[in-house]
Amino acid sequence: MQAKQHIQLNTTQSIQPLLAKFGIETADIMVESLVLDSREVAIHSAFIALKGHVRDGRDFIPQAVSLGAKVIIAECDTQQEHGQTSMREQSLIISFYDLSAQLSALAATFYHFPASEMQIIGVTGTNGKTSTVQLTSQLAALLNKRAASIGTLGSGVISCTGECASFGETINTTPDAITMHKLMAQFAQDNVKQVALEVSSHALVQKRVAALKVDVAVLTNLTRDHLDYHGTMQAYAQAKREILTQPELKFAVLNGNEIESKQWLAQLPNTVTPVVYGIDDESLLLSDAQKVCLAKELEYSSQGCRFTLVSSWGECEIQLSLLGRFNIFNALAAIASQLCLGQALTDIADVAQQLVPVAGRMERFSDEKSPTVVVDYAHTPDALKQALLALRQHSEGRLFVIFGCGGDRDKGKRSLMGEAAETCADVVMITNDNSRSEDPNAIASDILAGCIQPEKIQVELDRKCAIDKAVADATPKDIILVAGKGHEDYQIIGSETVAYNEREYVKQMFERNIT
Numbered sequence: 136m137q138a139k140q141h142i143q144l145n146t147t148q149s150i151q152p153l154l155a156k157f158g159i160e161t162a163d164i165m166v167e168s169l170v171l172d173s174r175e176v177a178i179h180s181a182f183i184a185l186k187g188h189v190r191d192g193r194d195f196i197p198q199a200v201s202l203g204a205k206v207i208i209a210e211c212d213t214q215q216e217h218g219q220t221s222m223r224e225q226s227l228i229i230s231f232y233d234l235s236a237q238l239s240a241l242a243a244t245f246y247h248f249p250a251s252e253m254q255i256i257g258v259t260g261t262n263g264k265t266s267t268v269q270l271t272s273q274l275a276a277l278l279n280k281r282a283a284s285i286g287t288l289g290s291g292v293i294s295c296t297g298e299c300a301s302f303g304e305t306i307n308t309t310p311d312a313i314t315m316h317k318l319m320a321q322f323a324q325d326n327v328k329q330v331a332l333e334v335s336s337h338a339l340v341q342k343r344v345a346a347l348k349v350d351v352a353v354l355t356n357l358t359r360d361h362l363d364y365h366g367t368m369q370a371y372a373q374a375k376r377e378i379l380t381q382p383e384l385k386f387a388v389l390n391g392n393e394i395e396s397k398q399w400l401a402q403l404p405n406t407v408t409p410v411v412y413g414i415d416d417e418s419l420l421l422s423d424a425q426k427v428c429l430a431k432e433l434e435y436s437s438q439g440c441r442f443t444l445v446s447s448w449g450e451c452e453i454q455l456s457l458l459g460r461f462n463i464f465n466a467l468a469a470i471a472s473q474l475c476l477g478q479a480l481t482d483i484a485d486v487a488q489q490l491v492p493v494a495g496r497m498e499r500f501s502d503e504k505s506p507t508v509v510v511d512y513a514h515t516p517d518a519l520k521q522a523l524l525a526l527r528q529h530s531e532g533r534l535f536v537i538f539g540c541g542g543d544r545d546k547g548k549r550s551l552m553g554e555a556a557e558t559c560a561d562v563v564m565i566t567n568d569n570s571r572s573e574d575p576n577a578i579a580s581d582i583l584a585g586c587i588q589p590e591k592i593q594v595e596l597d598r599k600c601a602i603d604k605a606v607a608d609a610t611p612k613d614i615i616l617v618a619g620k621g622h623e624d625y626q627i628i629g630s631e632t633v634a635y636n637e638r639e640y641v642k643q644m645f646e647r648n649i650t
């Protein structure tokens with residue numbers, strides 16, 4: 136990432152016309168910003184006090200008052216209270232019913248609907264969101280369209296070599312409703328024409344993007360994750376389908392090899408055109424889709440892959456310098472989205488080979504005399520399985536895997552990841568991920584519980600030592616997958632966040648000539 140960009144927005148406005156759109160009559164008070172966190176309140180900001188999941192934002196109203204907020208918009212529990220006002224010192228407190236759900240609309244109005252000036256692509260799914268979003272923006276940039284992305288890697292304008300001119304890191308994969316529209320306003324001011332963003336299931340449940348205009352919704356896939364939050368797979372799936380209710384949605388780009396896409400087709404509003412992408416004949420599963428984008432006659436090489444693209448927009452040859460079958464799905468979703476938005480197939484075919492891997496996603500480090508090390512962000516059972524299956528296709532020797540599981544997150548996925556690793560790799564080493572408040576040994580035991588022959592599996596909780604050991608044991612023909620940390624440059628152990636950059640560690644290992 137490059138240095139952070141500073142785009143100044145002039146957002147000073149009266150709350151009177153803003154709140155009138157939500158049926159609230161109030162005084163003519165000028166504010167400069169909407170602020171979710173009481174600690175960031177300044178005199179000219181309106182503090183937004185939400186109920187919250189862990190804490191109640193309304194408990195921080197006294198802090199906002201003491202920091203001089205002129206306006207406080209506070210969530211209320213009943214429709215009757217909506218629009219009621221009171222004064223506390225110099226702060227006007229306004230009750231707003233259902234504020235959490237309405238915040239996206241309030242922020243869109245505050246920033247004057249910046250997304251309406253740009254093409255917006257929203258990507259959801261268990262795995263592949265970051266990869267698809269990055270590839271979509273890279274492709275736009277290669278086609279000379281100024282493009283930006285928002286997601287796990289932060290937000291910013293993407294160059295055709297995948298570099299990001301950062302607009303800032305994001306705490307969440309999908310930012311809160313205010314940050315989202317602020318970013319959109321900054322992008323619009325910076326002449327961005329297209330934005331690709333990751334839409335997490337949490338964001339859909341919490342209505343972080345409820346009022347965001349989205350032109351294209353993409354589904355990558357649906358497998359197990361985040362059941363700690365959603366409870367059941369059914370609730371998790373339903374959360375993702377919420378993206379179909381985005382305002383002004385025009386296209387739904389669906390994975391034809393994913394059974395969940397059938398549910399999406401069934402729930403599709405008739406104003407939305409379905410587009411199915413997939414590999415080979417299996418994708419005929421969804422043959423009633425209006426438009427298709429299929430990869431056929433796939434060939435893999437050590438450098439990447441090639442295939443024939445058969446689509447409703449024509450047929451062409453595509454070369455990709457990306458590893459793994461799932462990256463073909465991600466690239467197809469990116470290509471289909473660009474086709475929906477009017478790019479020519481021939482132009483796309485001309486530039487596709489220039490797409491570069493996304494940081495920490497199937498990133499390969501190799502030289503002739505050492506085993507190949509691949510750093511990847513697989514942190515779900517399906518992602519780990521797909522990453523191993525993909526590498527098997529590129530490998531002549533043994534396949535090693537080193538991975539752990541995050542603490543304080545979905546515990547049920549741990550044994551399934553153990554099972555996937557034991558089934559798909561030749562040598563399995565369990566290590567630590569972000570253990571957070573949990574005991575790393577206990578997390579390792581949860582993983583081992585899914586393995587049939589736990590005695591054959593090594594546990595080395597120090598990630599660097601685990602990598603060193605695997606490299607010492609492997610031959611130049613072998614591939615070592617180090618999964619789970621990807622682009623992260625830290626490790627959270629207990630309440631401490633320590634510096635740890637796996638990509639750098641492996642890169643330096645090769646620079647030091649490891650074997």
Ligand SMILES: CC(=O)N[C@H]1[C@@H](OP(=O)(O)OP(=O)(O)OC[C@H]2O[C@@H](n3ccc(=O)[nH]c3=O)[C@H](O)[C@@H]2O)O[C@H](CO)[C@@H](O)[C@@H]1O[C@H](C)C(=O)N[C@@H](C)C(=O)N[C@H](CCC(=O)O)C(=O)O
Nearest residue numbers: 171172173185187188189190192195307308309311335337
């Ligand atoms: C459980 C959950 O999703 N929480 C999200 C939620 O926070 P919250 O409502 O729980 O906040 P809270 O801590 O209870 O505080 C309530 C309110 O009081 C305010 N407050 C709090 C403290 C204070 O001193 N002053 C103050 O005003 C807070 O700003 C907030 O408005 O809303 C916040 C703003 O949108 C999010 O940042 C926060 O994400 C937390 C950090 C989180 O860990 N979320 C994860 C589970 C998540 O959303 N993950 C997905 C990605 C998954 C994937 O990649 O697959 C994501 O989109 O990131």
Ligand SMILES: Nc1ncnc2c1ncn2[C@@H]1O[C@H](COP(=O)(O)OP(=O)(O)OP(=O)(O)O)[C@@H](O)[C@H]1O
Nearest residue numbers: 261262263264265266461496511512513518521522
């Ligand atoms: N289309 C795909 N299908 C299955 N697995 C994939 C796919 N694309 C990527 N992966 C695997 O999942 C990992 C995470 O990929 P990526 O970061 O793109 O997903 P994500 O959905 O953004 O994840 P997160 O939920 O953390 O935001 C990759 O490192 C890779 O192992």
Ligand SMILES: N[C@H](CCC[C@H](N)C(=O)O)C(=O)O
Nearest residue numbers: 514540541544568569619620
């Ligand atoms: N190494 C990480 C991956 C987490 C991915 C994140 N998107 C999530 O699950 O919220 C961990 O488990 O801590």
Ligand SMILES: [Mg+2]
Nearest residue numbers: 264265287308
């Ligand atoms: Mg992501």
